[in-house]
Amino acid sequence: xxxxxxxxxxxxxxxxxxxxxxxxxxPTADVERAYAPPAEPVEINPxxxxxxxxxxxxxxxxxxxxVAPVVLRAVATKGxxxxxxxxxxxxxxxxxxxxxxxxxxxxxxxxxxx
Numbered sequence: 118x119x120x121x122x123x124x125x126x127x128x129x130x131x132x133x134x135x136x137x138x139x140x141x142x143x144p145t146a147d148v149e150r151a152y153a154p155p156a157e158p159v160e161i162n163p164x165x166x167x168x169x170x171x172x173x174x175x176x177x178x179x180x181x182x183x184v185a186p187v188v189l190r191a192v193a194t195k196g197x198x199x200x201x202x203x204x205x206x207x208x209x210x211x212x213x214x215x216x217x218x219x220x221x222x223x224x225x226x227x228x229x230x231x
Contacts, residue, residue, distance in 0.1 A: 180220065191227040
């Protein structure tokens with residue numbers, strides 16, 4: 118396996134380096150004619166990377182980022198019995214056992230004043 122890295126400051130310099138490499142690899146071929154740059158300058162417009170496709174079934178919340186800190190804060194401020202009672206309302210013992218579609222409701226419950 119070969120790995121070749123070519124760096125250049127301009128497109129013309131890159132083309133020259135590629136052509137030089139092609140001549141070295143195929144000395145008998147008519148490389149200069151085959152790899153000759155176009156007579157007219159070619160304008161290259163950089164294209165912005167496409168936005169990633171939206172994920173339709175993914176929850177908007179991420180457990181480690183959005184749910185776990187709320188649970189820990191509730192334990193620290195309201196006490197473990199409050200959090201355990203809230204988890205019982207959702208029929209789970211731990212927040213990580215809760216279905217992702219119900220995370221927002223859990224956050225709302227834990228952040229409620231009562």
